[in-house]
Amino acid sequence: MKQLMKGNHALAEAAIRAGCRFFAGYPITPQSEILEYFSWRMPEAGGSFAQTSSEIEGINQVLGAAAAGQRAITSSSGPGFTLKQEGISYMQSLEVPAVIVDVMRYGIGLGDIFYGQGDYFQATKGGGHGGYLLPVYAPSSVQENADLVALAFDTAEKYRSPVIVLSDAAIGQMCGSVELPEMKEFDIDRFEWALKGRDRHYPQGRTLTDRMYYDFGYDEYDKHERDRYDAMKENEQLxxxxxxxxxxxxxxxxxxxxxxxxxxxxxxxxxxxxxxxxxxxxxxxxxxxxxxxxxxxxxxxxxxxxxxxxxxxxxxxxxxxxxxxxxxxxxxxxxxxxxxxxxxxxxxxxxxxxxx
Amino acid sequence: MHKEFVFAGFGGQGVLTAGMVLAYTGAAKDYDVTWIPSYGTEMRGGTANCTVKLSDEEIANPFYKRPDILVAMNKPSLLKFMDSVKKGGSIIVNSTIIHEMPEVEGVDIHMVPVSDIAAGLGNARSANLCALGAAVAVAEDIISIDDAADGISGYFTKIKDNGSNIAVLKAGYAAVKQPSADV
Missing domain, CATH: 3.40.50.920 (Rossmann fold)
Structure with a gap:
């Protein structure tokens, strides 16, 4: 059944329905309705919500939740999105799947809360250090705010990569009819790579760190990264x-x-x-x-x-x-x-x- | 079928809500719908407006361009938007507080004392719904007054009895349909 929803609310509700059970972030216009919506909806759905003391704390809490296998999300705008970049680079080095939403506003520095699309470079060219890439979805309607956030989680897990949803102030603030996805639940222990307690296979517990060090021993790492990004380029263009x-x-x-x-x-x-x-x-x-x-x-x-x-x-x-x-x-x-x-x-x- | 509405007034006059009720009504009728508010420093400066579009095709641009119907709840809003109204379109003017209406060529002007009508029905805060009723009266090819009444009931779910709100809506509608009637 279709219903009338604000873009930011549709995105948050669709994330919940896509099985996301963790949000951590900090309010900033024009994305605050996402955080506001999660603040009541996430506990209702049995997940965890944290309004952190900064965006840096938010992105790193999401890294932690995602490392444990949870579907996790954070969102921000403008300067808040910049603060998340170091965490995104770390996520890509650990190959932790999570979704980061940027509801773009206008301008550099503080800029202003007007409509804007100035974060294109930052989102698509590896906004943090080291030259990573990651899938970036750009919704153009309330319906796509819902559809693409759900797809973003699937893509994130397919490649073990953070994924950005690059929305904007107009799409976030407008209302439109939306058909929401079906509710899904996921077992937090479904990934072999995710952090768990000690067990028969990992008597010392599992570690998750920059994959370059242990999993690839440096030598195979560049090729591994190239292959990942090439696969995304080949398969994920929309x-x-x-x-x-x-x-x-x-x-x-x-x-x-x-x-x-x-x-x-x-x-x-x-x-x-x-x-x-x-x-x-x-x-x-x-x-x-x-x-x-x-x-x-x-x-x-x-x-x-x-x-x-x-x-x-x-x-x-x-x-x-x-x-x-x-x-x-x-x-x-x-x-x-x-x-x-x-x-x-x-x-x-x-x-x-x-x-x- | 495609209709573009602008609801504009002071913050607190309920223009965003009136537009939202219309958008809700349109969505319930399975139209493609967009509602987009005034935003940014404008929103924080005391005036407010929203653009609502209803269409049986995909709506591309959600922003106002050539509204078919302008609902002007105060003078600054009237002056800001009146020249953008499409030829053959309509302007609903809140004549309770706008006493002089400038000439706008090729546009139907409806002077409706929406604040007085709402107050007269003991529901002064619903002047926005009175204006919505007036707007529906000039948009009946896309939405009926009964649809809008259902929209009020569906949108304000926390209000147990929307009877008074619907009465004000219908009074606004009647003021356009029978302008000579004593209101």
Whole structure:
């Protein structure tokens, strides 16, 4: 049965239904409703909720819970997401599966609580130290806030990797109809690798530390990491196409901006302009397979995102393989406007816009 | 079928709630629905608004662009949004506190004293629902007044008897349908 829910609430409820039984985090706008929802719902579902004294404590509690085999989650926004990066890097070194939600807001430093999509680089390029990667899902609706957080847990466990859900203030604050997933429960002891007490197989108990030291003895480690990331790139790309097949110009976008792109595609088609859209659902791995279908065939790609300079534009440029030019339309603090998008597309076609 | 509504007013006038009841009603009718509030510093500065869209197709953009219906509960909101209203659309004006209405070409203006009507029915705090009733009166091709009444009962589940709220909703509806009636 569908029901009307706020994006942040739908995400929290779907996480519970996906079997998540641990939350630790710290309030910050615009993600606070996630924490607020978990504060009553998590104990009701038999899980643990902690409002920690900082984001650093929150991410490390999640690391601990996940190391014991629990489905665990934390969420934040803006500067709070930055504070979690060291913990995410550690999680990836331990190969601990957990979900980190970033409800993006605008700006660097303190920034502001406006809508924004400026954390793309931080989320997709290994925001902590050492150069790790991890799957990043970018919901564009209340329904996807629910669907993708549930998928994020499955992907996390499939690869033993932390996974980011990169939502944004608009998707988190808006309400929409949502069909929630079925309730699932998991045995905390289902993983061979997870920390447990002493038993016949591990008389000293199990240790979980940076896998480089003992499991790979350094030498095989780089190859192991490369193989993991290659498998994610091969298997986990998700995207939606809107009338891209015959498009002269293909918009490339994600999250809240992609919704405006959909409006632009419809409006452009109504006036005979063949516009299409590739909407990235995974922003890492970036959906390069979608580009392979249209490189050299479409006249141009144009990325639309809320950042000061293009961020996703760089990934689109790489994916276009110099076969189709890429243009960038970063809208900064403003949500894109479909008429501006169409005007930019016309500028591309008339040779008036500079390529990225 | 696609309808775009903006509910705007001072914080405390219940515009976000009126929009939420409409969105709830639309979702119950299986429409695709979006509700998005004013947000950020604007929300903290005393004025509030939300955009509600109902459609039988997927809604792309949740933000206001060319509303079919504007509900203006105070003057600053009226001035902010009135020029964005679609030609052939409607503006519901809270005439209890907005006495002068500027000319807006190609748009139907409904002066409805929503605060007075709600107070007259002994439910002064439900002026927002009176305005919702008025908005439904100009959006009947997508939502009926009975749907909206069911929406009130379904949304305010903690209120045992929504009779008074529904009476105010229907009075707002009637004020648009029979403007000459003494209210």
């Amino acid at each position: 995207w939606e196409e809107v009338q891209a097949e015959d498009a002269e110009v293909i918009l490339v976008s994600y999250g809240i901006s992609s919704r405006i792109c959909k409006e632009a595609v419809k409006a452009a088609r109504a006036e005979g302009l063949r516009l299409g859209l590739i909407r990235a659902i995974t922003v890492w791995p970036f959906p390069t397979k979608a580009f392979q279908k249209y490189n050299g065939k479409a006249s141009a790609y144009m990325t639309v995102e809320m950042s000061q300079m293009g961020q996703m534009a760089e990934d689109a440029f790489i994916a276009a393989h110099c076969q189709t030019p890429v243009y960038s339309m970063p809208t900064g603090r403003d949500v894109a406007d479909s008429e501006d998008i169409i005007a930019n597309v016309k500028d591309i076609l008339a040779g008036r816009k500079e390529a990225f």
